[in-house]
Amino acid sequence: MPLFDEDRLPDTGIPYFDRLMYGTAEYDKWVRLMDKRGYRVISEELNAGEAAFIMLGARENRIHLMKIDPNQFRYIDLLHERWHMRQYVRLQAQGIQLNTYIRDWFERGAYEYELRLAKHRGFSAGYVNFLNRQLQEIWFGTVSATAYNSSLVYQELLNSIWR
Numbered sequence: 001m002p003l004f005d006e007d008r009l010p011d012t013g014i015p016y017f018d019r020l021m022y023g024t025a026e027y028d029k030w031v032r033l034m035d036k037r038g039y040r041v042i043s044e045e046l047n048a049g050e051a052a053f054i055m056l057g058a059r060e061n062r063i064h065l066m067k068i069d070p071n072q073f074r075y076i077d078l079l080h081e082r083w084h085m086r087q088y089v090r091l092q093a094q095g096i097q098l099n100t101y102i103r104d105w106f107e108r109g110a111y112e113y114e115l116r117l118a119k120h121r122g123f124s125a126g127y128v129n130f131l132n133r134q135l136q137e138i139w140f141g142t143v144s145a146t147a148y149n150s151s152l153v154y155q156e157l158l159n160s161i162w163r
């Protein structure tokens with residue numbers, strides 16, 4: 001794999017999922033929905049290979065910031081972030097605060113969701129590799145994984161939230 005591939009996100013190979021979202025009606029609708037949930041979405045040029053990221057606000061003001069790069073943010077990235085929102089809503093329903101562990105758990109849930117999509121829709125091998133690598137990096141051997149594996153209570157709770 002050429003080095004420059006590390007600097008850009010691989011395509012799913014399916015135009016519907018690879019299309020850029022910024023400026024579309026679908027994107028605007030999503031931004032409004034995010035706003036209702038307390039996430040302000042702003043567009044800004046990000047690093048190569050980075051489509052979006054969330055900055056969690058202080059507990060007091062509860063406003064979170066999501067930055068998306070107009071030239072990199074695709075439908076597949078929107079689906080990933082939307083999955084986080086779904087997790088977040090479930091988390092709030094349980095009355096749990098976001099913390100570092102939960103961020104890892106959320107990532108695992110979102111990448112597993114993408115893997116299911118990949119299988120169902122036939123994403124490229126390059127994209128599937130990318131997903132598996134992300135899962136390796138954010139999960140296996142981490143403190144979050146150890147905490148999850150060591151407690152049945154955690155497992156039950158998280159399985160009801162992240163999947």
Ligand SMILES: [Zn+2]
Pocket residue numbers: 080084106107110
């Ligand atoms: Zn994520």
